[in-house]
Amino acid sequence: MRIEELPVDERIRRVILGRGIEELYPPQAEALRSGVLEGKNLVLAIPTASGKTLVSEIVMINKLLREGGKAVYLVPLKALAEEKYREFKAWESLGLRVAATTGDYDSTDEWLGRYDIIVATAEKFDSLLRHGAGWIRDVKLVIADEVHLIGSYDRGATLEMILSHMLDKAQILALSATVGNAEELAGWLDATLVVSDWRPVELRKGVFHLGELMWEDGKRESYPENWESLALDAVRKGKQALVFVNTRRSAEKEAVSLSSKMARLLTKPEVRELRELADSLESNPTNEKLKRAIRGGVAFHHAGLSRAERTMIEDAFRDGLIKVITATPTLSAGINLPAFRVIIRDTKRYSGFGWTDIPVLEIQQMMGRAGRPKYDRVGEAIIVARTEDPKTLMERYVKGKPEKLFSMLANENAFRSQVLALITNFGIGNFRELIDFLGRTFYFHQRKDTSSIEYKAKDIVYFLIENEFIDMDLNDRFIALPFGKRTSQLYIDPLTAKKFRDAFPKLEENPNPFGIFHLIASTPDMATLRARKREFEDYLDLAYEFEEKLYTEIPYYEDYGFQGFLGEVKTAKVLLDWINEVPEGRIYETYGIDPGDLYRILELADWLIYSLIELYKLFEPKKDVLSYLRDLHLRLRHGVREELLELVRLPNIGRRRARALYNAGFRTQDDVVRAKVRDLLAVEGIGMKVVEGLFRHFGVELPEKAKKGGKTAERRKKGTLDDFLS
DNA sequence: AGTAAACTACTCTAGACAGCATGTC
């Protein structure tokens, strides 16, 4: 279909033509002819990069221009929210306003009301629904990207509930990878189903075994025995490769190994640029390896890397500077990063209980990354058979069908939280209404029966009543109690809330960082670290040393959860080090973790301590305890000792600058106000920008000559805690 | 006896969503 024939607002056609697109891909055309433009629901199951986004944009903008109202675009990752936000921003030329909201960004309610297109993570939108923001009424279209995540064990229930809520309130456009039972999904959503495996770049799939590459059509090619030759070959052809492995350690090892073999394939300018890139990285144990790999044009990519490093690697790969990325599943879904050749080294992964085959759906998503539109005529996806029979792999992953989607609503943890929300935030008034609502879910559509989930729901309701999240009156009507309502809005697991409340008496008696951090670490919402075997004794000793500070008993060795407990102690200790200004580098070393891990722990702890405070407020809080908790929250957020609390409240002053200021003798805000600009600039990490910010904060005019001068002092005053202590 | 190689037993393992906007009377 030609864009000019598209039955949508003329302005939309103009924008698309302006992008140089004149013709729609076949599946796009089919999707747009399905009735979706007339308001019908649609499930669109087509490969990544075959133009789902453009379909969404056309449907979305057309709807907004014709009917007004709002459209919500749901994504599974914060990084994707950002990506989509930037893409949709282009439509602001038509007078529509675009916003993105995730846990990182602006939160509530009415602020978002001023926007027409709202990009949000599923959890964030769920949270917005719970808060009952007024503008939700105006949502006329919900687009759920990567809707197959409805089958994800821990996050699927959220998506399912959102769609159940919105089903008869808004038009639904569900974008899915190819799944085994798309028609079932469409049936639930009362939607037209469009399925296609058409791709703008042809995809060749094959299996590699001991030097022999067998394509799905039976053609064979010979290579050196080691699979690395596949990656090197791609680079030799002037292309790029993406290698998927199943552990961080493998990603790092393979990157370094490939890197050493690639040096001669690089040009002089590339070598120089790569060296610069490597040198720009901060120093820490993981980055040393990364630097080595990058100098040879290879990078590894996993969740231990910080946000900045990941983005840097992605950009350098897109620019063609980095030739090969070895990655854990961080790159298998999510951000758009195609490569000519995709090599899948592992098809099994360790998953808590043992080794499992990676689902077909996931492997096919990895394979779908092969082929860069505009650069490649074909993309190649190759599975490496190392121990498994190549024929089995060919059957299962290349020729096989992806798994069916199953509702994960009955997952106990997710369901507990959702049942609470239904009662406290969505006006479900009694058990009958609860069951009625469940009748609208994918779970019911799929199973045609709710008896087993009713049983679970009943248990949960009893649990909620027993723990005073809700109550029931004489007519068996639910009553939302403040504790329940707040728990639901804080978006924490009811079990977490219960743990907090049970700990309040002891906490009041003996508020201390270690006890509080351990409490946080022991909740199901926290991602705790694992204690290694050889660390067991250390953390057990630590626990006994701090026994009086803990709010729980130390378990016995035989107890279930003993190892988990040690992990909690380890996590608490990391947080304790953090607020005692132990430098990041030393934390990575001591605990064997990476920057991404630390960031994750801090992010979660920050959210949970806030929630702890909010819940404590509901139970006749003691003023001194409350202010103790608030100070601790601030210390946690900035990673500082108590004496820096005052400085850290200033704009752009974090743990490093605050310490530097303090060491230089500026110990209070008052000291800073009275300081000479020249003296402030002499402090490590403080430049003109920061000083300007400070003066603006205090509402003081910056002296004219300082503005012009602003020269940096020759000798900076050092600013670490060690400097202070020595 | 000294040392290097070979063998064995043990350890470890992916990812990533959510709140809210401060202050002591």
Added chain:
DNA sequence: CTAGAGTAGTTTACT
């Protein structure tokens, strides 16, 4: 029930 890589510790082989 299903792995595979790395490491720490132990035994064996050989001079």
